[in-house]
Amino acid sequence: MASGGLMVSVHSVCPTTLLLWVLAGATACLLLKGVMRLGGVDSHPPSYPPLPCLPSLPLLGSLLSLMGDQPPHLRFTELGHRYGPLYALYLGPHYTVVVNTYRHAREVLLQRGKEFAGRPKMVNHNTEATHIV
Incomplete structure (x- = not known):
């Protein structure tokens, strides 16, 4: 047939x-x-206004931009000087917002906590210490 x-x-x-x-x-x-x-x-949620975003590749995301000889906190500070106090990057396929100043972190955590409460399960570091991940 x-x-x-x-x-x-x-x-x-x-x-x-x-x-x-x-x-x-x-x-x-x-x-x-x-x-x-x-x-x-893009598949990330809309931001107001759009945040500057580190260059990214499929699967790897922005991980190549995070490489360097510096410890991570110094690398994020350097990227903050280049991109501003709020910027975005991709950790693999996950859209991630980086908050680099106390003023913005306070606003994100205290004033807009409900909007940012749905952090993904990939964040599993100790958040009871002095640093928030």
């Missing part, structure tokens, strides 16, 4: 070929997502 179309038997497909097609499809999806992000189509 062939319908004139090309029919391929499942048994005739080489596993290596199938794996290559799956990898090619996954790569195409990641590239499309990266191009959409560069074109302004």
Whole structure:
């Protein structure tokens, strides 16, 4: 009962070929997502006004921008001088807002706490110490 179309038997497909097609499809999806992000189509919540964002790559996010010889707190301070007291970055696929000043941190935690209360489960550091993660 062939319908004139090309029919391929499942048994005739080489596993290596199938794996290559799956990898090619996954790569195409990641590239499309990266191009959409560069074109302004983003999945992060809207910000008022839009925050400056560190450059990012699919899967890695902005992790390459965070690399360096400095300890993380000094690197974030340096990025704060470059991008301002509030900026965004991607930790992998997760859109993350960085708050660099006491004044802004106070506003985020005390005045707008309900808006920022839904932190993702990836934040699992000790928040009872003097530093908030």
